[in-house]
Amino acid sequence: MKHKLLLFILVLITGVTANAQKVSYGLTGRVGAFKTLVSSGRTEETDLGIGLQTALGGWAKIPISAKGNIQLTILQLGEIQNTGEVQVVNENRQPIADAKVRDQNLAVGLQVMYLYTLREKWCVGVGLGSKYEYFSENRVEKKYKGYLIRPNNSNSYRQDLTLHFPLESQYKLSERLALVGQVQYQFNNRIEATNSDYQEHDLGLSLGVNYTLK
Numbered sequence: 001m002k003h004k005l006l007l008f009i010l011v012l013i014t015g016v017t018a019n020a021q022k023v024s025y026g027l028t029g030r031v032g033a034f035k036t037l038v039s040s041g042r043t044e045e046t047d048l049g050i051g052l053q054t055a056l057g058g059w060a061k062i063p064i065s066a067k068g069n070i071q072l073t074i075l076q077l078g079e080i081q082n083t084g085e086v087q088v089v090n091e092n093r094q095p096i097a098d099a100k101v102r103d104q105n106l107a108v109g110l111q112v113m114y115l116y117t118l119r120e121k122w123c124v125g126v127g128l129g130s131k132y133e134y135f136s137e138n139r140v141e142k143k144y145k146g147y148l149i150r151p152n153n154s155n156s157y158r159q160d161l162t163l164h165f166p167l168e169s170q171y172k173l174s175e176r177l178a179l180v181g182q183v184q185y186q187f188n189n190r191i192e193a194t195n196s197d198y199q200e201h202d203l204g205l206s207l208g209v210n211y212t213l214k
Contacts, residue, residue: 022062022063023060023062023214024060024212025059025060025061025212025213026059026176026210026211026212026213027057027059027210028056028057028058028059028075028180028210029055029056029208029209030053030055030075030182030208031053031055031206032053032204032206032207033050033052033053033204033205033206034081034184034203034204034205035203036048036081036190036203037200037201037203038198038199039197039198039199047083047084048081048082048084049082049083051079051103051202051204052079052080053077053078053079053204053206054077055076055078055208056075056076057074057075057076057109058074059072059073059074059210061115067116067117068114068115068116069115069117069123069125070113070114070115071112071113071114071125071127072110072111072112072113073110075109075110075111076107076108077106077131078107079103079104079105079106080103081102081103082100083101083102083103083138084101085099085100085101086098086099086101086138086140099140101139101140102138102139103136103138104135104137104138105136106134106135107132107133107134108131108132108134109129109130109131111127111129111130111166112127113125113127113166113168114126114127122169122170122171124167124169125166125168125169125170126165126167126168127165127166128163128164128166129166130163131161131163132160132161133158133160133161134160157192158190158191159189159190159191162186162188162190162202163187163188164184164186164187165184165185165187166183167182167184168181168182170210177209177210177211177212178212179207179208179209180206180207180210181205182207183205184202184203184204184205184206185201186203186204187201188201189201190202
């Protein structure tokens with residue numbers, strides 16, 4: 001088994017080295033939406049809305065065979081999602097109203113994909129991706145002057161680093177422009193706590209374009 005793995009790695013490295021001069025790269029922009037799938041361990045009803053996502057970044061593609069390519073994509077991500085309600089209280093801790101809350105996150109994404117050319121203009125791929133949230137907070141949609149709002153504006157319950165499986169399809173419009181569609185499934189729990197049966201996994205869809213610089 002180890003010999004087969006070493007042989008595969010050797011073939012992959014040889015293919016990448018031999019085709020290094022054919023590397024292409026460019027820019028990408030995407031918009032998308034995601035739904036948070038909640039585990040059955042959750043007893044009370046959740047109020048997680050559809051999340052929205054925008055992404056800008058760059059990509060590089062290395063051919064390793066006649067129809068196969070390795071693509072590396074780096075993305076700057078911005079996300080918002082309605083996550084429920086908080087109770088607004090006065091100075092005496094007496095409840096006076098409910099306010100909707102939404103999560104706002106900024107993250108860096110990294111994906112490694114294997115793309116296979118089906119036809120002259122079509123290719124599909126599968127890979128592995130990661131997302132690191134370097135800014136994350138709760139925001140109350142309405143401000144209540146003079147009142148206290150609970151809980152605090154913090155998303156400390158979320159994982160900073162999450163992993164996902166991306167499935168991608170590309171359609172070439174011209175020599176420099178291609179349409180991109182991608183489905184993502186986040187396979188690790190986005191909740192920080194590891195001692196709970198309750199889990200949240202995002203399932204997302206994004207559409208965008210790849211622009212080739214070289």
